[in-house]
Amino acid sequence: MSQSDNPVSGDLKPPESPNSTPGIVWPHRGYAWYVVALLTLAYALAILDRVSIALLIEPLEASLHITDTQFGLLQGMAFSLFYSVLGLPIGLLCDRKKRTPILIAGLALWSLATMGCSLASTFEELFMARILVGVGEAALVPAAASIIADLFPPTNRPKAYGVFVSGSTLGTAAAFLFSGFFLHLSHDLIENVPHLVGGFQSWQLVFIMCGLPGLVLALLMLVSMREPKRQGVDSPVTAFSLKPILKIFSQQPVAFGTLIGGTVLNLVCVYAIIGWFPAMFIRTHGWQAADAGQMLGLVGMPVSLFAAANSGWVISWLTKRGHLDAPMLAAAACGVSMVVFGTATSLAPTGALALVAYALNALFLNWNISAVYSGVAQISPNQLRGQVMAIHTIASSLIAMTAGNFFVGFLTDTFFTSPQGISYALAIVFLTCGTGSTITLMLGRRAFAKAAMANEERLLPNA
Known part of the structure; x- marks a missing residue:
């Protein structure tokens, strides 16, 4: 096969620059x-x-008066099961209806539900509140992924997704850093102004403090966000059906299999x-819980924020150089980082060395999710992007969220029982x-590039 026939060759260019495609007018930069800033804050x-x-x-x-087992259900099943299962029907809605109202309604619901957790007096009541969260x-990922795809041309889209996924890093670090602050603040309020609380x-006050900003953001979105025009849609879809996907x-x-699986x-x-x-x-390095959370948050936030934004620019750079498989390469780089730096963090002889390896791994951590958003947009028709993202959400929630927590606990309980x-x-x-991720993604590069080329041709006139 000649180099020009190789769909993953660096010499291969996309069919035509999407920035100059006739008939497509992109929103003001x-x-x-x-809008990306609002979506990023919502993600956080x-x-x-x-x-x-x-x-x-x-x-x-x-x-x-709940047990550890019940608390595990609150963190896992109560959230992930309904979050994942409802992703597909909400993705269907996002592919057929206006996405902005769906996004705002979801934001208001999870914010009110978070505040509603403060009213729970039993495990069952808190479980129901977590279900509503x-x-x-x-609604967030299917709606946001579809909206961003219609705000930017394909060559600039990965940058926007890179910024958007930084909200995940910001929210995770904020959970470690600010939940402790909220606890201290709540103690001060109870002690100094009991008549106000x-x-x-x-x-209970922590739940209220965590949920209240979401209501403010929902109001801001309501008054300032417009529904973007769908770009490159072959034909309108009105019937609800799984046949297209x-x-x-x-x-x-x-x-699709290697992108999602990897x-x-x-x-x-x-x-x-x-x-x-x-x-x-x-357990391994003898740190106090507060110190561990604080150090992980302080180190992880700036490094991962840089990586989340940088990953989008890297994918764009690779795409402009003709690598239609750029998202697969970025996700594979994350897999290599997990093998090298993730393992090094785990086996480091001191806490300081473990923290250094953790920071190095964080440089690539968000490349994976940036690759998901960019990759789905690159190989999926516009009217199916919300559904594809919903399917990925189902897989990541039911498989990754469960396995990532279960396997470590199972191994420590069964084989590695020392601290x-x-x-x-x-x-x-x-x-x-x-x-496994690295091998899967590298094996899927060629198929991904061919799918990306076919999808780009749909945007071209008379294609």
């Missing part, structure tokens, strides 16, 4: 980036509302980091999942 608040409960385990168990957040306990998957099974394997490692790295620093055993359990997860 300043407004487009304003979603992660904050989702993760902050992990730091409230002791007061919640004491107040509601997951229902509301299920109405007899609430500290954990099953058809596109059957036409490009390797492209990035989900990376996310298993990501959820292992979120769920178990604080415990590793506490330091968590390091070996984490190392195994990083080695196996990181290696």
Whole structure:
């Protein structure tokens, strides 16, 4: 095969520059980036509302008399099951209806539900509130991914997705950094102005503080965001049916299968980091819980924010050089980082060295999710992007969120039972999942590039 026939060759150029495609008028750049800023903040608040409960385990168990098992259900099943299952029908709505109202409604719902957690007096009531948090957040990714795709031409789109996914990093770091601050603030309010807090306990005030900013943001979106025009839509779709998405998957099974499979394997490692790295620093290196959370947040936030934004620019740079498989390369780089730096973090002999390796891994951590958004937009028809993102959300929630937390705990309970055993359990997860991700993504490069080329041709006149 000649180099010109190789769809992953650096010499191959996209059919035509999307910036100059006749008949497509993109929104004003300043407004487009304003919308991305709002979506990024929404993502940060979603992660904050989702993760902050992990730091409230002791007061919640004491107040509601719940067990560790029940608390695990609150963090996992109550959120992930409904969050993932509802992603597909919401994705269908996003592909057929106006996305901005769906996004705003979801934001308002998960913010109110987070505040509603403060009213729970039993495990069952808190479980229902967490379900509603997951229902509301299920609207974010399908709607945001579809909206961003219609704000930017394909060559600039990865940059916007890179900025958007920085909201995930910001929210995760904020959950560790600010939940402790909210607890301190709630104690001060209860002690100094008890007449203002109405007899609430500290954990209840934390839920209120976490949910309130989302309502403010929903109002701002309502008055300042416009529904973007759909770009490159072949024909309007009015009937609700899974046939179109099953058809596109059957036409490009390797492209979609390797993109989804490889990035989900990376996310298993990501959820292992979120769920178990604080415990590793506490058990293996003897750090205090507050110090572990603070150091992980302080180190991870600036590095991961840089990586989240930088990843979009890297994907754009690779795409402009003719690499139609740029998202696959970026996600594979994340897999390699998990193998090298994730394993090094787990097995480092000192906490300081582990923190350095953690920072190096964080440089590539968000490349994976940037690759997901860019890759889905690159190989999916406009009217199916919300559904494809919803399917990826289902896979990442039901598989990665569950496995990333379960496997480490299973290994420490079964094989590595000493306090330091968590390091070996984490190392195994990083080695196996990181290696599997890298191999899967590299094997799918050619199929992905062909699917990307076919999808780009749909945007061209008379294609």
